[in-house]
Amino acid sequence: MLHAQQASHPAAKTPLEHYSTLIESGTLQQDDHQTRIIEKLQGLHDEIVKYHPPEISPLPAQRSLVSRLFSSTPAPAPSIPLDHIPKGLYLYGDVGTGKTMLMDLFYKSLPRSIKRKRRVHFHAFMIDVHKRVHAMKAKLGAGGGDPIAPVARDLANEAYVLCFDEFQVTDIADAMILRQLFEKLLNYGVVCVVTSNRHPDDLYKNGIQRSSFLPCIDLLNTRFNVTTLNSGTDYRRIPRTLSHVYYDPLTAENRLEVQKIFEAFTSDPSDPVVPNRKLEIWGRPLFVPESSSAVAKFRFEELCGKPLSAADYIEVTKTFGTIFVLDVPKLGLNQKDKARRFITFVDACYESKTKLFITSEVPIFQIFADDSGKKSEDMSDHMRNIMDDLGLSSDTVVSSAMFTGDEELFAFARCCSRLVEMGSKQWAETVGDRTHK
Ligand SMILES: Nc1ncnc2c1ncn2[C@@H]1O[C@H](COP(=O)(O)OP(=O)(O)O)[C@@H](O)[C@H]1O
Ligand SMILES: [Mg+2]
Helix, strand or coil: CCCHHHHHCHHHCCHHHHHHHHHHCCCCCCCHHHHHHHHHHHHHHHHHHHCCCCCCCCCCCCCCHHHHHHCCCCCCCCCCCHHHCCCEEEEECCCCCCHHHHHHHHHHCCCCCCCCEEEEEHHHHHHHHHHHHHHHHHHHCCCCCCCHHHHHHHHHHHCCEEEEECCCCCCHHHHHHHHHHHHHHHHCCCEEEEEECCCHHHCCCCCCCHHHHHHHHHHHHHHEEEEECCCCCCHHHCCCCECCCEECCCCHHHHHHHHHHHHHHCCCCCCCCEEEEEEEECCEEEEEEEECCCEEEEEHHHHHCCCCCHHHHHHHHHHCCEEEEEEECCCCHHHHHHHHHHHHHHHHHHHHCCEEEEEECCCHHHCCCCCCCCCHHHCCHHHHHHHHHCCCCCCCCCCCCCCCCHHHHHHHHHHHHHHHHHCEHHHHHHCHHHHCC
């Protein structure tokens, strides 16, 4: 099925060819709904291959105070006619239907000549945007004008193909800048592919000042091809072979076993394990207790017992392809902060496709279990539905009174689902590339 030229350049495969190869090898199951989406992504791929993004002229280097006083930043008009810019895809649907997998195939298939591209989890992207807006405000000074336009310009300069995984709006700070940011990015000729669990009309439901967010919904509906992947198949439910990545309880034998794996991963004499390697996160140092250049080891307390943030965990998981977390305790109700940080850490590992090894006091699904004697029968219908959506049986995850509110419960349930996925053989195989770097 491969053309001779492509066989010698495997990276030159198109999204459709990538997808067909995975079906033929039996890695993926044939799915007509996914085929329909991959055909759309193929169409977008073909347009992007021919697309010449508009030049983004540099901003005047130094604007005088007078010019700043007498001019406001005009919203940039599209620098080329809108119909010359390929229309991006907004792909939404239930969990586990393959949205992220399809978007990743699309991203992987972009020609090597396209250097200005970026694939990012939406949450990480917004952290980056707020950081840039903050820095831009400081740079512009008081009365310096709108910081979003120059930030959008910088982002567009860095990447004209942007892939966002798990687009969601839960935060008023995000909701208030998104329309302006997206409008500017699109007008600069940026093409986006977005995955989300929700149709644009259902974003930021019940959010504060939702009416101010409606223009953003309008923008998504008009400037994207909004498509659903409503296959009804949740591939996460399909049983997976578990490979050994979680070791419980904390016996001498388990500790020794994991120590041996760590030694095997760090046996290269030219890349020895060093204590207290320093990472810089936004100018602050973070010390990694034991690490080689690609493998890190933390005790749970060192990782989640200190007030580290999502940005810290993202940096750690970007730096190390394999991470060992030792001595994870069963977390009680009074350790909610640690539990939250652990969830944030697991999310970061999942996004960066980090390989994890964990030793813990109890089986990994029970680390959030509280001591209130709750049984799965006591699980609320709401929680049960969430578990069901994520393909987890209520017996796998013992109910926890630690998490309250929809967002927290969802994050908790998703964390459990991700730990299952990250313990699977398929995960070990798909992350293989990173660990051998
Ligand atoms: N057609 C398929 N056959 C087998 N496994 C699949 C198929 N589509 C997706 N998967 C697997 O199912 C899991 C969930 O897919 P993912 O893309 O993460 O879903 P979503 O982003 O929609 O929640 C992934 O591990 C993915 O590799
Ligand atoms: Mg996904």
